[in-house]
Amino acid sequence: MQTFEFKQDSSLDMLQEQEAKTILIVDDEAIIRDLCSKALKGYRILEAANGNDALAMFDKHSVDVILTDVMMPGMNGIELLKRLKEREPTLVVIVMTGYAEKDIILNALRADADDFITKPLNLLQLKTAVDKALVKKAMKEEIASLRAMDRFKTSFLSLVSHKFRTPITSISLFLQNLAAGVYDPQDPTFKQYLPMMYEESCYLEYLVADLLAFSKVMDAGSTLRFTACDLKEIIVKVVAESRDASRKAQIETAFDLEEVQPVSLDREKISFALRQVIDNAFKFSTEPGRVTISLRKGGDDIVIVVSDTGIGISREELPKVFEKFYQVDAERTGQIRGFGLGLFYAREFVKLHNGTISIGSEIGRGTNVTITLPASSR
Numbered sequence: 237m238q239t240f241e242f243k244q245d246s247s248l249d250m251l252q253e254q255e256a257k258t259i260l261i262v263d264d265e266a267i268i269r270d271l272c273s274k275a276l277k278g279y280r281i282l283e284a285a286n287g288n289d290a291l292a293m294f295d296k297h298s299v300d301v302i303l304t305d306v307m308m309p310g311m312n313g314i315e316l317l318k319r320l321k322e323r324e325p326t327l328v329v330i331v332m333t334g335y336a337e338k339d340i341i342l343n344a345l346r347a348d349a350d351d352f353i354t355k356p357l358n359l360l361q362l363k364t365a366v367d368k369a370l371v372k373k374a375m376k377e378e379i380a381s382l383r384a385m386d387r388f389k390t391s392f393l394s395l396v397s398h399k400f401r402t403p404i405t406s407i408s409l410f411l412q413n414l415a416a417g418v419y420d421p422q423d424p425t426f427k428q429y430l431p432m433m434y435e436e437s438c439y440l441e442y443l444v445a446d447l448l449a450f451s452k453v454m455d456a457g458s459t460l461r462f463t464a465c466d467l468k469e470i471i472v473k474v475v476a477e478s479r480d481a482s483r484k485a486q487i488e489t490a491f492d493l494e495e496v497q498p499v500s501l502d503r504e505k506i507s508f509a510l511r512q513v514i515d516n517a518f519k520f521s522t523e524p525g526r527v528t529i530s531l532r533k534g535g536d537d538i539v540i541v542v543s544d545t546g547i548g549i550s551r552e553e554l555p556k557v558f559e560k561f562y563q564v565d566a567e568r569t570g571q572i573r574g575f576g577l578g579l580f581y582a583r584e585f586v587k588l589h590n591g592t593i594s595i596g597s598e599i600g601r602g603t604n605v606t607i608t609l610p611a612s613s614r
Contacts, residue, residue, distance in 0.1 A: 256280040257370055258297065262290040262304040262316065263332070268357075272303060275359040276366060287311025291319060297590055299327070301369045303353075303362075306333040306344070314343050321348050326376040328369040332357065399443055403436040442479065449508070450577055460505070460588055464498040467531055467538060467609075470507055471514075475529070480515045486523035492530040496538055499611060505585040506609075509593070512578030513542050513605045520603070521546035533611060537591075540607040549597040557595060558583045 258280040261272045266285070273281045282297060284290035286308055294302070302320060306313035317329050330351045331344050344352070350372060351365050410433050413419055419426040475481055475489060517527045525545045532539055549557065560580045586593045590610050597603035 257300045258282060259301050259303060259366060260284060260290060260293060260297075260299045262287065262302065262308070262313070264305065264308045268305070268332075271357070271359070272362060275362050279366070287313070287316040287319075290316055294320060294323065296592060298587060300373060301366055302327065302329040303366070304329060304331060306331060317344065317349055326373065328373040328376070330365055330369055396443075396447070400440070403439050403443075406436050407433055407440075450581075460502040462500045463503055465501040465503050465506065466498055467496060467501075467506075467540070468493045470503065471510060471529055471531060471540070474507060474510045474514050478511070478515055478518060480518035481527075484518055484521065484523055484525075486525070487518055487521050488524070488526045490526060490528040492528065492532075494532045496531065496533050497611070499538060499609065501589060501609070502585070505588065509582035509585045509607070510540070512582040513593075513607070516578065517542050517544040517546065517603070517605070520544065534608075536611055537608045538611050540609070542605045542607075543602060545602045548599040548601050548603055549595070550599050554595060554597060558593075 256279055259276055260282045261269045262284045263269050263272075264285050269283045269285075273283065282293055282299065284293050287304075288311055290302070290304070293299075302317075304313045304316055308316075311319075313331055313333075317331065320327055320329060325348075328350045329348075330353060331349045332353045332355060333344075350369060353362060353365055410429055419429070471493060472491070481487065481489065514527070514529065521527060521544045527545075528541075528543045530539075530541045530543075558579050560577060583593050586607055586609070592606075592608045594606050595603060596606075
């Protein structure tokens with residue numbers, strides 16, 4: 237395996253940049269954005285001149301605190317605040333305003349503003365407000381995490397129980413009938429059920445392996461361990477190890493992989509994300525079929541596209557595919573295998589790398605999944 241070396245000071249800068257908190261400054265006045273940026277040295281600063289640009293930037297980057305003006309052309313700061321809170325309730329938003337009207341303040345409070353700064357800005361007050369906001373965000377996230385974990389535990393245990401019950405029941409009934417002498421080993425019915433029971437036992441093994449994988453993922457949390465990664469090598473390895481790919485011999489695998497420079501990534505998390513996307517491509521493809529995986533450099537990004545000729549996803553279901561426990565069930569059987577967590581964690585891990593993941597699909601015409609990762613640390 238080829239190894240790549242980086243200078244120690246470059247690696248240190250990269251680590252510090254990854255650990256820095258990110259502040260998004262939203263104001264239609266460039267001079268205000270520039271002054272705020274200079275006052276907030278030590279943070280990773282993003283800037284947007286209006287609400288729409290701010291939403292686009294928020295969707296693409298991991299942001300810790302939003303500092304927004306109220307009066308802006310197009311979408312005002314209050315509407316931006318509402319939309320941001322819908323996307324991420326634990327986000328901390330500081331509102332800057334030169335207006336002291338009671339209605340503006342009440343509207344901002346109703347939209348869950350976390351703090352106010354009046355214009356003209358006091359730079360020391362600004363720095364203090366951001367520091368307090370980060371402490372508040374940490375507390376919000378901890379409370380939300382505890383609540384979410386409790387809900388997750390209840391839902392997950394219920395789902396695991398349901399997923400295991402069906403194969404265990406089938407195997408148990410078969411063995412009970414066999415012990416009671418119901419089946420004759422030479423009976424055609426016995427020969428029919430035996431491979432079915434083998435499939436059920438393989439499925440149990442599959443579920444256990446998935447449980448261990450998700451347990452490892454959840455233990456790792458949001459900590460990133462960066463190493464120089466060859467994405468082409470990772471993709472080929474993921475396909476070679478895919479259980480769904482090995483089970484479908486009539487699904488052709490096509491690679492279109494450009495040579496790209498090694499990228500600083502968390503190998504385990506990106507491999508996990510790619511595995512979920514590639515496994516799904518094979519899982520939901522009917523034989524004969526084709527899965528195409530491409531890798532290319534596009535500007536400042538690296539783009540990975542996984543396309544299949546499978547059953548596709550309806551327009552109504554597309555917005556839900558990244559939700560926890562959600563599973564596409566085009567045939568309405570209620571027997572989709574797995575836990576419905578793969579794409580949820582795939583998106584989380586891609587976002588941790590300041591990347592994006594999107595899905596395009598039509599029923600009967602296959603699915604395209606696009607993963608975009610920064611070609612260098614941001």
